[in-house]
Amino acid sequence: MLTYDMEARGALPRYEYIYRCIRRDILSGELASGEKLPGKRALAEHLGVSVITVGAAYDQLEAEGCVEAVPRRGFFVSESVSSPPPAAAGGEGGPGRESVDEWRLDLRSGRVDPALFPVGVWARLTRRALAESSPALLRSVPHEGLYELREAIARYLRGSRGLAADAERIVIGAGSEQLYLMLGQLFAGETVAVEDPGYAKIREVYSRSPLRCRCVSLDAQGMDVEALRASGAAVAHISPAHQYPTGVVTTLQRRLGLLAWAGETGGYIVEDDYDSELRLTHRPLPALAGLDREGRVIYMNTFSQTLAPGLRVSYLLLPERLAARWRETLGFYSNAVPALEQEVLARFISGGYYERHLARLRKTCRERRAALLAALAEGPLAGRVEPEDSGAGPHLLLRLRTEESDAALKERAARMGLRLAFLSDFAADAARAEQHALVLNYAALSRERLQEAARALAGLLA
Amino acid sequence: MLTYDMEARGALPRYEYIYRCIRRDILSGELASGEKLPGKRALAEHLGVSVITVGAAYDQLEAEGCVEAVPRRGFFVSESVSSPPPAAAGGEGGPGRESVDEWRLDLRSGRVDPALFPVGVWARLTRRALAESSPALLRSVPHEGLYELREAIARYLRGSRGLAADAERIVIGAGSEQLYLMLGQLFAGETVAVEDPGYAKIREVYSRSPLRCRCVSLDAQGMDVEALRASGAAVAHISPAHQYPTGVVTTLQRRLGLLAWAGETGGYIVEDDYDSELRLTHRPLPALAGLDREGRVIYMNTFSQTLAPGLRVSYLLLPERLAARWRETLGFYSNAVPALEQEVLARFISGGYYERHLARLRKTCRERRAALLAALAEGPLAGRVEPEDSGAGPHLLLRLRTEESDAALKERAARMGLRLAFLSDFAADAARAEQHALVLNYAALSRERLQEAARALAGLLA
Numbered sequence: 001m002l003t004y005d006m007e008a009r010g011a012l013p014r015y016e017y018i019y020r021c022i023r024r025d026i027l028s029g030e031l032a033s034g035e036k037l038p039g040k041r042a043l044a045e046h047l048g049v050s051v052i053t054v055g056a057a058y059d060q061l062e063a064e065g066c067v068e069a070v071p072r073r074g075f076f077v078s079e080s081v082s083s084p085p086p087a088a089a090g091g092e093g094g095p096g097r098e099s100v101d102e103w104r105l106d107l108r109s110g111r112v113d114p115a116l117f118p119v120g121v122w123a124r125l126t127r128r129a130l131a132e133s134s135p136a137l138l139r140s141v142p143h144e145g146l147y148e149l150r151e152a153i154a155r156y157l158r159g160s161r162g163l164a165a166d167a168e169r170i171v172i173g174a175g176s177e178q179l180y181l182m183l184g185q186l187f188a189g190e191t192v193a194v195e196d197p198g199y200a201k202i203r204e205v206y207s208r209s210p211l212r213c214r215c216v217s218l219d220a221q222g223m224d225v226e227a228l229r230a231s232g233a234a235v236a237h238i239s240p241a242h243q244y245p246t247g248v249v250t251t252l253q254r255r256l257g258l259l260a261w262a263g264e265t266g267g268y269i270v271e272d273d274y275d276s277e278l279r280l281t282h283r284p285l286p287a288l289a290g291l292d293r294e295g296r297v298i299y300m301n302t303f304s305q306t307l308a309p310g311l312r313v314s315y316l317l318l319p320e321r322l323a324a325r326w327r328e329t330l331g332f333y334s335n336a337v338p339a340l341e342q343e344v345l346a347r348f349i350s351g352g353y354y355e356r357h358l359a360r361l362r363k364t365c366r367e368r369r370a371a372l373l374a375a376l377a378e379g380p381l382a383g384r385v386e387p388e389d390s391g392a393g394p395h396l397l398l399r400l401r402t403e404e405s406d407a408a409l410k411e412r413a414a415r416m417g418l419r420l421a422f423l424s425d426f427a428a429d430a431a432r433a434e435q436h437a438l439v440l441n442y443a444a445l446s447r448e449r450l451q452e453a454a455r456a457l458a459g460l461l462a
Numbered sequence: 463m464l465t466y467d468m469e470a471r472g473a474l475p476r477y478e479y480i481y482r483c484i485r486r487d488i489l490s491g492e493l494a495s496g497e498k499l500p501g502k503r504a505l506a507e508h509l510g511v512s513v514i515t516v517g518a519a520y521d522q523l524e525a526e527g528c529v530e531a532v533p534r535r536g537f538f539v540s541e542s543v544s545s546p547p548p549a550a551a552g553g554e555g556g557p558g559r560e561s562v563d564e565w566r567l568d569l570r571s572g573r574v575d576p577a578l579f580p581v582g583v584w585a586r587l588t589r590r591a592l593a594e595s596s597p598a599l600l601r602s603v604p605h606e607g608l609y610e611l612r613e614a615i616a617r618y619l620r621g622s623r624g625l626a627a628d629a630e631r632i633v634i635g636a637g638s639e640q641l642y643l644m645l646g647q648l649f650a651g652e653t654v655a656v657e658d659p660g661y662a663k664i665r666e667v668y669s670r671s672p673l674r675c676r677c678v679s680l681d682a683q684g685m686d687v688e689a690l691r692a693s694g695a696a697v698a699h700i701s702p703a704h705q706y707p708t709g710v711v712t713t714l715q716r717r718l719g720l721l722a723w724a725g726e727t728g729g730y731i732v733e734d735d736y737d738s739e740l741r742l743t744h745r746p747l748p749a750l751a752g753l754d755r756e757g758r759v760i761y762m763n764t765f766s767q768t769l770a771p772g773l774r775v776s777y778l779l780l781p782e783r784l785a786a787r788w789r790e791t792l793g794f795y796s797n798a799v800p801a802l803e804q805e806v807l808a809r810f811i812s813g814g815y816y817e818r819h820l821a822r823l824r825k826t827c828r829e830r831r832a833a834l835l836a837a838l839a840e841g842p843l844a845g846r847v848e849p850e851d852s853g854a855g856p857h858l859l860l861r862l863r864t865e866e867s868d869a870a871l872k873e874r875a876a877r878m879g880l881r882l883a884f885l886s887d888f889a890a891d892a893a894r895a896e897q898h899a900l901v902l903n904y905a906a907l908s909r910e911r912l913q914e915a916a917r918a919l920a921g922l923l924a
Contacts, residue, residue, distance in 0.1 A: 123599075138770045177796055185671075208672065209647075330670075332666055338803050341802070
């Protein structure tokens with residue numbers, strides 16, 4: 001029976017402590033591939049915790065791909081999870097989207113609800129920054145960004161994502177797209193692999209950059225390592241926490257496989273962690289950047305996604321070995337984010353407002369997700385659609401039982417004022433893409449609007 | 463004798479009205495190449511204005527290259543100024559620079575004095591924007607930028623630069639470099655000519671973009687049209703108002719020659735007007751974009767240069783024929799400037815604060831320029847340096863009488879805490895560049911600091 005000292009857990013919640021212990025044992029080989037884990041009830045009794053606690057730990061391990069649940073038999077350690085030692089935990093992701101058009105009902109826009117943004121706090125911090133340090137407006141920002149902000153982000157990443165982050169390796173950008181542009185220049189002349197299907201802007205920016213952009217397919221575990229190898233890419237740009245639009249969460253095995261690829265080929269992985277803060281069930285998986293021992297991962301995230309689209313701040317955490325190359329190749333660029341905004345954001349993070357905001361955001365998203373799933377299961381759509389959702393972020397896939405083409409559905413929907421996106425919209429080759437898989441972004445819609453959306457979809461399929 | 467109806471001048475100052483009338487007659491051919499203008503005193507008597515007024519008009523015409531002053535003989539209409547009808551007046555330029563290092567005395571940084579930035583007004587407008595339209599923080603900004611800001615800029619350009627600007631053709635960017643990046647993608651696959659010597663960042667950004675970047679030499683009139691033609695470029699990126707670092711003001715003839723080149727080859731001209739607002743003597747020359755009848759000029763300017771380097775806002779005014787191509791190629795990019803900053807800047811311009819700020823800035827720069835020229839002429843440097851300055855912007859060239867190399871001088875200066883830049887620093891091929899021409903940026907330095915700079919230079923040359 002697995003024996004862990006529950007007194008040694010410190011401030012960690014019980015379930016997380018257990019999850020971490022088991023994961024450590026799996027990765028170290030203590031628990032071998034294929035080995036069966038003890039039953040939940042037995043382990044709970046053994047460790048003196050509740051069955052719910054053990055269940056939560058097992059769920060997290062499963063979500064991460066460390067163990068597999070076999071119906072009516074229990075949990076087994078997955079094949080090929082081994083060696084590279086784990087770091088502290090985290091999550092991962094992709095991009096920061098937005099639309100400007102007005103729709104009656106927009107199920108495509110990945111924005112979070114702007115009503116949740118703490119306008120009052122932000123305005124107060126802005127006034128204070130102006131009053132206390134009017135130089136905030138004037139200061140020349142260092143090329144990599146305001147030091148206070150980089151420090152605040154580093155502290156946040158250490159605390160919330162378990163990354164060994166330091167301010168010196170952080171670069172601030174004016175939104176993710178501006179950082180894609182920079183990466184497009186950093187990797188000039190090389191081949192960069194992007195996910196297919198994937199977030200179109202990444203492909204669009206790279207295909208206009210001085211590099212070769214290759215689309216690499218995904219399977220249920222994440223980016224296909226063999227296909228990546230075959231592409232000849234030197235860089236893979238992925239969103240392992242929660243791929244957009246498929247929702248695939250890259251499993252731990254695959255993460256290790258991707259890291260192994262980078263180590264062998266001397267390649268780099270851009271880990272686009274765009275919505276990891278909005279993981280709604282389980283804890284976020286550990287970031288690739290946290291597993292990375294060889295300095296092969298560029299961690300990337302944005303605030304436009306979780307705060308407001310009108311705020312344009314994103315950042316990179318560069319591995320040490322790339323920091324010098326960055327400064328040499330791109331160090332001449334002036335920082336593109338206004339000094340005042342950087343100053344206010346630094347205060348917002350350091351004052352604990354960002355984490356409080358995220359907690360509120362997750363709570364709302366969780367409620368909305370539940371409302372949406374209920375509306376889909378109980379309404380007139382019951383049996384006609386099939387949601388596929390890991391709860392890893394504020395969008396899910398909805399497979400529609402219909403013969404109509406995606407294009408035709410989208411056009412009919414648009415005439416009803418309903419904006420839809422399909423998986424096929426995100427594929428490099430739309431003709432070969434899977435049909436009838438709706439990409440449903442629900443974070444910006446209230447319970448009532450989601451119910452309305454379910455009715456509208458039912459009407460569309462009728 | 464030239465006869466103009468002085469009553470018809472409307473709100474224009476007398477000298478400007480006379481300048482415009484003569485320019486119109488030169489461009490229309492009424493006044494032929496080589497023709498002598500009436501003497502100042504005679505024309506003044508004839509029109510019933512002061513000699514000073516006529517002198518100011520002639521000076522402006524001369525600065526623009528419409529007429530040439532021949533010592534002791536008078537003013538003559540220049541050769542080869544003809545056809546393309548003039549637009550209202552304006553000025554032009556280049557980039558927005560900054561440094562972060564601390565120097566005892568920095569003669570290299572092109573920044574204006576941050577102390578002149580109206581922090582109080584900006585802070586008040588920010589508070590008001592937050593109070594009156596907290597959505598200012600949240601709104602999703604259209605791809606091309608906040609409409610209110612684009613409209614405010616269009617009004618400003620119509621009023622102050624005489625350009626037929628409308629908001630629909632304006633694109634807001636997060637600083638000039640971000641717009642260079644965008645232009646680098648817009649002109650992917652083409653050859654773009656940049657000025658040599660020139661502002662290094664333009665060359666650096668383009669050379670990392672998916673295009674071919676060619677350096678084209680300048681002469682005393684601006685970019686050499688024959689060299690431009692020989693380069694095979696489809697696009698010329700120039701700063702005709704006041705080239706950085708040479709200070710060359712592109713003459714009207716040359717402007718027409720460049721427009722002719724664009725018309726013949728179907729090429730484009732990027733008119734980088736970075737410091738035209740800081741023209742200190744005469745009026746700024748008419749912008750190329752104002753002379754352009756065929757939609758061949760992309761007008762570009764920045765606010766980081768005149769307001770504060772920590773503010774990152776720049777813009778393009780696209781010709782109609784390029785606006786569609788822009789939207790098609792680059793329209794997917796999210797706007798990179800925060801909504802709040804765009805809102806505040808729109809209020810700042812519309813409220814008349816920007817023009818008031820510019821007037822104050824020009825006044826200060828004029829005083830500083832005078833102080834610098836006096837310190838150079840009267841101090842221990844007298845006879846050892848030769849300033850070359852058209853008063854077209856806040857930097858000038860200073861030719862040093864010395865045998866020492868630029869590199870050696872710079873190094874010795876650095877040891878004294880004195881930061882210098884030479885023309886040779888901006889040349890594509892430093893070995894072939896002119897030596898001993900100091901590029902002196904004086905806008906950020908007070909009278910006392912400029913006197914100190916003169917003393918320091920004297921010490922350096924001693």
